[in-house]
Amino acid sequence: MEWKLSRREFLRSTGSFLISLPLMNSLGGRSTEANPDEMYGFLVDISRCIGCGDCQAACKIKNDLPVSSDLPYERNERSYWDNYSTLSAYTWTRIRSKSLVKDGKEIVRFIKEQCMHCIDPACASVCFVGALYKTPEGPVIYRADRCVGCRYCVYACPWGVPKWQWDKPFPFIQKCNMCYDRIIEGRRPACVDACKVGALTFGKRKELIEEAKKRISRGGYVNYIYGEEEAGGTCVLYISDVPFDELEFRKVMKFSYPELTQAYLGKMPIVIPSLFVGLLGLYLYSRRRQEKEVRE
Amino acid sequence: MSVSKSFMIWTSALILVIAFGAYGAFLRLTMGFKVTALNDYYPWGLWIAYDVLTGIALAAGSFSLAFGVYIINKKKFEPLLRPTLLTCLLAYLTTALGLIIDINQPARFWHPMFPLFFQPHSVLFEVYWCISLYIIIQLIEFSPIVAEKLRWKWFYTTMESEKVMIPLVIVGIIVPTLHQSSLGGLFLIAPDKVHPLWYSPILPILFYISALAAAPAMIIIESNISSRVLNRGLELDLLSSLGRAMRYILLVYIAIRLLDLIARGAIFSSGDTRALFFFVEILAGFVAPLILLLSERFVRSGKVLLLASILVVFGVIMNRFDVLLTAWLYPPPGAIYFPTWVEISVTGMLVALEALAFTLAVKYLPIFPEIKREHA
Numbered sequence: 001m002e003w004k005l006s007r008r009e010f011l012r013s014t015g016s017f018l019i020s021l022p023l024m025n026s027l028g029g030r031s032t033e034a035n036p037d038e039m040y041g042f043l044v045d046i047s048r049c050i051g052c053g054d055c056q057a058a059c060k061i062k063n064d065l066p067v068s069s070d071l072p073y074e075r076n077e078r079s080y081w082d083n084y085s086t087l088s089a090y091t092w093t094r095i096r097s098k099s100l101v102k103d104g105k106e107i108v109r110f111i112k113e114q115c116m117h118c119i120d121p122a123c124a125s126v127c128f129v130g131a132l133y134k135t136p137e138g139p140v141i142y143r144a145d146r147c148v149g150c151r152y153c154v155y156a157c158p159w160g161v162p163k164w165q166w167d168k169p170f171p172f173i174q175k176c177n178m179c180y181d182r183i184i185e186g187r188r189p190a191c192v193d194a195c196k197v198g199a200l201t202f203g204k205r206k207e208l209i210e211e212a213k214k215r216i217s218r219g220g221y222v223n224y225i226y227g228e229e230e231a232g233g234t235c236v237l238y239i240s241d242v243p244f245d246e247l248e249f250r251k252v253m254k255f256s257y258p259e260l261t262q263a264y265l266g267k268m269p270i271v272i273p274s275l276f277v278g279l280l281g282l283y284l285y286s287r288r289r290q291e292k293e294v295r296e
Numbered sequence: 297m298s299v300s301k302s303f304m305i306w307t308s309a310l311i312l313v314i315a316f317g318a319y320g321a322f323l324r325l326t327m328g329f330k331v332t333a334l335n336d337y338y339p340w341g342l343w344i345a346y347d348v349l350t351g352i353a354l355a356a357g358s359f360s361l362a363f364g365v366y367i368i369n370k371k372k373f374e375p376l377l378r379p380t381l382l383t384c385l386l387a388y389l390t391t392a393l394g395l396i397i398d399i400n401q402p403a404r405f406w407h408p409m410f411p412l413f414f415q416p417h418s419v420l421f422e423v424y425w426c427i428s429l430y431i432i433i434q435l436i437e438f439s440p441i442v443a444e445k446l447r448w449k450w451f452y453t454t455m456e457s458e459k460v461m462i463p464l465v466i467v468g469i470i471v472p473t474l475h476q477s478s479l480g481g482l483f484l485i486a487p488d489k490v491h492p493l494w495y496s497p498i499l500p501i502l503f504y505i506s507a508l509a510a511a512p513a514m515i516i517i518e519s520n521i522s523s524r525v526l527n528r529g530l531e532l533d534l535l536s537s538l539g540r541a542m543r544y545i546l547l548v549y550i551a552i553r554l555l556d557l558i559a560r561g562a563i564f565s566s567g568d569t570r571a572l573f574f575f576v577e578i579l580a581g582f583v584a585p586l587i588l589l590l591s592e593r594f595v596r597s598g599k600v601l602l603l604a605s606i607l608v609v610f611g612v613i614m615n616r617f618d619v620l621l622t623a624w625l626y627p628p629p630g631a632i633y634f635p636t637w638v639e640i641s642v643t644g645m646l647v648a649l650e651a652l653a654f655t656l657a658v659k660y661l662p663i664f665p666e667i668k669r670e671h672a
Contacts, residue, residue, distance in 0.1 A: 088336065122485050128421035129413040148407045149400020152420050154339035156485040160626060163336050164400065169328040171400045253488060260484045261419050264500060268422075268474070275470045279367055283462060286369040 036119045037206035039138030040183055041235030042192050044112050046247070047220065048199040051095050051110035056084075058194035059093045059114075062179060066090050087113055089163040089174040093191055100246050109240070111247055112200070114191070115140060115161045115176035116227060117235035118256070123153035123162055125258035131173075132162070138205070138235045139178035147172060158231050158252040178235070205235055212239050232256025303655075310652040317645020320638040321397050331638040337627035340620060342635040346643050347394030349479055349616035351387050352427070353507045354609065358384035358434065359472045360511035366465040373534060378441060378663045379522060380515055385434040386653050390646040392431065397642055419481040426475030433468045444662050477504040483619060491623035492562035493574045499619070502553060509545040509582075510612040512538035513605035520602050528664060532598050539601045542608065543589040550582050573614070573622045581611015 060067060084091045093114035100107060121140050124132040131147040134140050142162075153162045153173060165171035179189035187193075192202040201211060212225045216239060226238040230252050240247060323331045334341050357380040364370045365377060396402045407413055408424045415421050436455075443452040454460060480503030483490055496502065516535050523530040557563040585604035594600040621633060635643075657663060 086336070126418050126420060126485055128415050128418040128424055129407045129410075130415050146407060146413055147401060148404045150420060151339035151400070152418075152482070154336065158486075158488065160336070164329070164339070166329045166335060169324075169326055170402075171328060251488070257485055257487075258417070260487060260497070261481065262417070263497070264481045264484055265417065265419065265422065272470060272474070275473060276466065279363075279466045279469055283367045283466070286367070290369055 034136035036233060037204065039117075039119065039136075039205045039235050040178070040202070041117060041138055041205045041208055041237065042178075042189065042203070043201040043208040043212055044236065044238045045199045045201070045215070046109055046111060046238060046240035046242075048197050049095075049110040049112065050197055050199075051097060051108070052196070053095050054194040054196065055112060055191035055200065056091070056094055058190040059176070060091075062190035063092060065092065087161065087163060087175075089165040089171070092174065092176040098247050100242060102242055107242075109242060109247060111238075111249075112191075114236065115178070116159055116231070117176075117178055118231050119233040119235065120231075120256035120258050122156040122158060122231070122257035125261065126152045126156040128152070135180060137180070137183055139180040139183060140175075141177045141180050142173055142175060144172050149173075156257070158257060159250055205233075205237075208237055212237060215239060229254040232259075303659075307652060307655060310648045310655075313648035314645050314652065317641045317643075317648065320641035321645065323638050324397060324642065325402070331636060333633055333636045333639065335631075337631050338621075338624070338633040341633055342639045342643055343394055343398040345617045345620045346613075347391055347398070347646055349620060350613050351391045351394070351646075352476065352479060353503070353612050353616055354510050354514050355384040355387035355391075356472065356476060356507040356511040357515050358437075359469045360508060361515070362437075362465045363469055366462060367469070372537075375531060375664075376515055376519070376534060379518060379658075381434065381437055382441075382654060382657055382663055383514070383518060383650075385431075385438055386650045388427065388431050388434060390650050391427070393649070394642070394646050419478050419484070423475050423478045423482065426471050426478065430468070430471045430475065433464065433471060436464060437468060441661055441663065445660070473504065476507045477501060479503050480619075486626075489624065489626045490619070491570050491625055492560065493557070493570060494619045494623040496556050496560065496562075498552070498556055502549070502556070505545060505549045505552065506612050506615055509542060509549055509608055512542040512545075513585075513608040513612075516601055516605040517609065520598070522658070522664070526658070526664065530598060532596070535598070535601055536595050539589055539595040539604065542604070543586065543595070546582055546586040546589070546608070550578075550586060553578070553582075570622055573618050577611060577614045577618055581607060581614055585611070 059065070084094045087094055093112060096111045096113055098109050098111060100109065117138060117140050118134075121132065121134055124130075124134045124140060127133075128150065129146045129148055131143050132140060132153055133143055149164075149171065151164065154160070154164065162173045162175045164173055179187075179191075182189060188202040192200040201208065203211070209225060209228060215221060216223055216225075221239055221241055222243050224239075224244060226240070226244050226249055227234040227236055232255050238244070238249070245251075320331075329335075332341065361373055361377055361380050364373050396405050399405065408415075408421060409428070440452050440455040443455065477500035480499035480501070483495065483499055484497065487495055516538055519530060519535060522528065554563075585607040588594050588600055588604040588607075594604075627633075
C-alpha cells in the first residue's frame, strides 16, 4: 500500500495543529485572577506574641484535631518553649520559640507557624487535579474529594506546609485553610479570635500592609514585612522587633514560584507543532532521497 | 513447545520475587506509609526515583529506534525494533503499576483524566497524560506482533502500512519527547530546595538528552543478554552504529551540562558530600563511556561497547536518584532517607514482573525475527 503525502495534506495537517494553539493558552496560567489587595489574610506581630499557645489550642478545637496522636512532645534544652516540634497533619498551626541575644540581653521570641496562603501558591500550581485551590477570598484550601495523593504539593511548597497523615493506609493532605468556612460567613479565623494580646490582626491584605507600615514607622520594629514579597507575596504577613534571619525564617525566592514552570510549559505551544512539522519534514525528505537512490 | 529446566528455575525465581513484593505492596496498602521510610521531609523516595524517573528514562529506546527506522529511513535497525518495543512497553506498564501503589489514593488514579479536574498548568498533569497516551500508543504499536501470532493477516498488513504507521510513529515520538523532558520539569518548582549542582532551568532538556543517551545503551545491553540466553548471534554491526550515535549524544549532553554549570556559577558550589555524588555521576556515568566510545576500534568491540553502555545506564540511574534525593536540601541535617525492605521489595517485584513478562513474550510471540523463522 503506497501512501504519498501531498503538499496540500502536509499544509492541512500543519494548519490544524496551529489552529489548536489558542486552546493551549491556559497552560501555565494562574489559578485565580482575583486582586491580591482584596484577599483576606492576617498580620502576625512577633513583638506582641507572648507564646501562650491559645491560637494553637483554638485551631485544634475548631478543626477537631487530636492532641495526642502527634509527633513526640519535645522539651529539650535547645527549645524549651517548643511544644509540637513541627507542623504536622494534626497540627496546622504551632508556636515555635527562639532564644537570642538583643542589646546584650538574652530574650525569647515566639513565632506562629501555619500556611502562608501565597497569592500564587506553588502547591496549587503543581496539583494536577485542583485539590489544592486558591480561593478568590485569599485562603488556599484543600478539596479532599479530588486528591490523588501524588505528594507533589509536599515537594513544591517553599515552606513545607502541606503534611500527610502518615499513619493511615490512604492518607489525605492536611494544612491550615485560614478557617475558610468562617471567612465566607464574615467571621475571623479561630486563631485570630483566640489571640488575647493583639499579636494577630485579620483583614484585607492591602489594609494589613498599611497597618504594618504604620507600626514600623512608630519605631521599635525591623523595617521589613515578611510575606510582602516572599514567593511573590503571601496573605499571611509578619513584622518583628528582631531581624527575621535571627528568628530563622526561611529565605525563599521573591517571585511567584509557578512562574518557573510557566516559563517551561508556556513553550509547549511552540515546541509541539515544531516537533510535528520537523518530524514530518524529515520523513518526507529521507523518503524522497531514498526514491532518488532507487531510480539511480 | 518444550520447557527446559533452566527456564523453570528462572521463572520460579521471578515468581518468588513477585510474591515477596506483593506482600510488601499489601503491607503498604493496609498499614500505610509507616512501613516505608517516607516522611514529611521526603515525600518522594525510591518508588519515584527508580520506578518512575529511572524506569521511564531507560525506556527511551522504542521511540528513538522508531525515529531511526521510520523517520530517517535507517531500515537496517528494523530487527531491533520488536524486542525494544517490548521492553519499553513493559517498563511503562510497571511504572503505572508502581505509581498506583505509591499514590495515597490508589482507587483515584483516573482523577486527572476527569475533565472537571483538568489542571493544564501542572507539569505533572502533562506527565500523567503523556505517559497514559504513550502506553496506548505502544499497545497499538505492539498489536501487529500479536496479530502476526494469531495470523490476522488483514489487521497485520493494515497496521504495518505506512498510512497507519507513520502518523502513529510521529505522535509516538512527540509524546515521549514531551514527558521525558517534563519529568525534569517537575523539579523546576523547587529552586531553593534542589542543590545547585543539579537544579537548572534547563533540567527538562538535560533529562531528555540523558534519556536519549540511555536508549542505545539499553538496546546494546538487552541485545547482549538476549543473544547469550537465546543463543542467537549478536548484531555487532548494528550495535556499533548505536555506539557511534551514543558517542554524539554523550558529547552534547556533557557539553550542555558543563556550560550550564559554568553559566550558573554552580560548578564551585560544592563543599559537602553531595559534590562526591556529582563527580561520580559525571565522570563514571558520562565522561568515562564517552572516552571509551571515542576510539573507533573500541566501538567495534562488543565487550567495550557493553561496558560503555553499562556505564551510561549507571550514570542515568545515578542522575535521577541524585536529582530527587541527593540534591534534596529541604530536610534538616541528619534526616537521611534510606528505603525500607518494603519499598525495595515492591521495586523488586516490578523488575521481576518485567523480566517474567519479557521471558514469556519471547517464548510465545514473534519478537526475534530469526527465532520466528525457526518455527515457520
